[in-house]
Structure formats: C-alpha cells, structure tokens
Amino acid sequence: RVLIKSDGSPTYFASDVAYHMxxxxxxxxxxxxxxxxxxxxxxxxxxxxxxGLGHPPE
Structure with missing residues (x-):
C-alpha cells in the first residue's frame, strides 16, 4: 500500500523496506x-x- 506523506505526495518506502527484509x-x-x-x-x-538492517548498502 502507498503511504501519503504530510505534503500529500505518495511514498512506497515502507513496502520497499518489507520487500527487502x-x-x-x-x-x-x-x-x-x-x-x-x-x-x-x-x-x-x-x-x-x-x-540499518545489517546488510551492505552497495
């Protein structure tokens, strides 16, 4: 699901975090x-x- 930021724009960050985890x-x-x-x-x-999850970022 898409989260809506305070400025009204969408973010997929939470679902991307869950996907990578x-x-x-x-x-x-x-x-x-x-x-x-x-x-x-x-x-x-x-x-x-x-x-933050303990994985190399590159």
Whole structure:
C-alpha cells in the first residue's frame, strides 16, 4: 500500500523496506534495484535502510 506523506505526495518506502527484509529472510544474498531518474533522492534512504538492517548498502 502507498503511504501519503504530510505534503500529500505518495511514498512506497515502507513496502520497499518489507520487500527487502523478506528477500534477505528467504536467503537471498543480493537484491538488485532498478530506479528511474526521478528516484535520485530515494537511493540514500534505501542504502541507509539496508545498513540499518545489517546488510551492505552497495
């Protein structure tokens, strides 16, 4: 589900966190994300999330 931020714009961050957690729980060693140019601000948040979960962000 999409969460709506306080400024009214949508974010998929929570579902992306859950997706990545599930992949690592199932034993995947590597997850490849492909983003469009409009997601340039998303990459640092995803790297921080991976590091917070104890996985290498690269």
């Amino acid at each position: 599930e992949k690592f729980e199932r034993g995947f060693e590597r997850v490849i994300d492909v983003w469009g140019a409009d997601h340039h601000g998303y990459v640092p948040r995803m790297k921080a999330m991976l590091a």
